[in-house]
Amino acid sequence: MKxxxxxxLWTHLPSIVALIILVILVLTAGPLPAEAPVHFGFSGEPxxxxxxxxxxxxxxxxxxxxxLVSVLLDELWARQEKAKSFNWLSLMDDIFVPFMAGVSLxxxxxxxxxxxxxxxxxxxxxxxxxxxxxxxVILDMLRxxxxxxxxxxxxxxxxxxxxxxxxxxxxxSFVYWDYQNPFYVTLITVVLPLVMFLVAAITWFSQxxxxxxxxxxGIMLIIPYGGQRTLVTRSQVAIRWGILGIxxxxxxIADITGVEIHEFQPLKDFGGYGIRxxxxxxxxxxxxxxxxxxxxxQGKTVLIGSDHPEALLAVLQGITSLE
Numbered sequence: 001m002k003x004x005x006x007x008x009l010w011t012h013l014p015s016i017v018a019l020i021i022l023v024i025l026v027l028t029a030g031p032l033p034a035e036a037p038v039h040f041g042f043s044g045e046p047x048x049x050x051x052x053x054x055x056x057x058x059x060x061x062x063x064x065x066x067x068l069v070s071v072l073l074d075e076l077w078a079r080q081e082k083a084k085s086f087n088w089l090s091l092m093d094d095i096f097v098p099f100m101a102g103v104s105l106x107x108x109x110x111x112x113x114x115x116x117x118x119x120x121x122x123x124x125x126x127x128x129x130x131x132x133x134x135x136x137v138i139l140d141m142l143r144x145x146x147x148x149x150x151x152x153x154x155x156x157x158x159x160x161x162x163x164x165x166x167x168x169x170x171x172x173s174f175v176y177w178d179y180q181n182p183f184y185v186t187l188i189t190v191v192l193p194l195v196m197f198l199v200a201a202i203t204w205f206s207q208x209x210x211x212x213x214x215x216x217x218g219i220m221l222i223i224p225y226g227g228q229r230t231l232v233t234r235s236q237v238a239i240r241w242g243i244l245g246i247x248x249x250x251x252x253i254a255d256i257t258g259v260e261i262h263e264f265q266p267l268k269d270f271g272g273y274g275i276r277x278x279x280x281x282x283x284x285x286x287x288x289x290x291x292x293x294x295x296x297x298q299g300k301t302v303l304i305g306s307d308h309p310e311a312l313l314a315v316l317q318g319i320t321s322l323e
Contacts, residue, residue, distance in 0.1 A: 007078035014132035015097035044117035084145035181227030189225035258295035
């Protein structure tokens with residue numbers, strides 16, 4: 001079955017072009033030495049020797065992986081987009097790949113120069129990153145908004161309980177989504193990964209293992225991007241987190257015995273934000289001090305934080321026939 005992408009691939013052109021430039025210049029650079037410095041200390045002195053193709057191969061391989069990961073994340077992001085907004089995640093590969101390409105071009109220049117020490121090639125890396133980011137910003141602004149179709153009941157309905165009751169009676173399918181995605185989550189999942197990727201690129205030439213670990217940590221920090229999404233269907237209540245939609249909670253509708261609005265003090269009652277637990281209940285929220293408390297037949301009570309708790313309550317009351 002052919003999969004139709006919602007997020008256009010041409011938004012990744014800056015990183016792809018940077019990678020193509022690197023490949024062309026390396027292939028046309030002429031014969032490379034069989035052995036050369038491949039790792040350097042912070043002072044620029046070589047600390048390991050090997051084939052230069054090791055450096056270029058790893059750089060090109062990581063760049064391809066990064067572009068593919070970025071395509072996946074952008075596609076997931078676009079499918080969750082409810083209105084056209086700037087996609088900061090789209091800059092991920094357009095920063096990392098041109099930066100690595102610039103560093104590799106500086107390394108290629110180092111090999112040709114015959115110098116004894118390696119000076120970090122900011123003169124190559126910064127212009128490539130700057131140009132790629134500017135083009136990437138323009139391309140994302142030109143990117144068309146393509147709503148991803150999904151049957152849903154929205155809180156703008158005049159009477160959610162009546163609408164849900166009618167849907168149940170008519171055996172119609174429906175999905176209700178409730179979102180919490182505060183700005184600090186976007187900040188943490190965009191800015192920190194970019195810093196980690198920059199550190200990974202800088203440390204790669206001195207400590208390869210440290211660069212790989214930093215890169216992996218940066219990728220993991222992206223996972224919470226998108227915040228918390230609460231899903232209500234005929235059969236279940238589920239909470240999904242982040243760009244990958246990781247499910248952190250699933251409740252069967254049949255196991256719910258009560259629902260009500262609940263006000264709480266995040267710091268006093270639970271000691272912070274996120275997934276929390278105290279003596280009385282599990283709590284899932286990213287901001288605010290109101291949500292819907294769900295009592296179930298077995299296990300602790302569950303509190304789901306919401307920016308629109310009345311709407312979420314109405315949906316749950318309609319589904320469960322509870323008041």
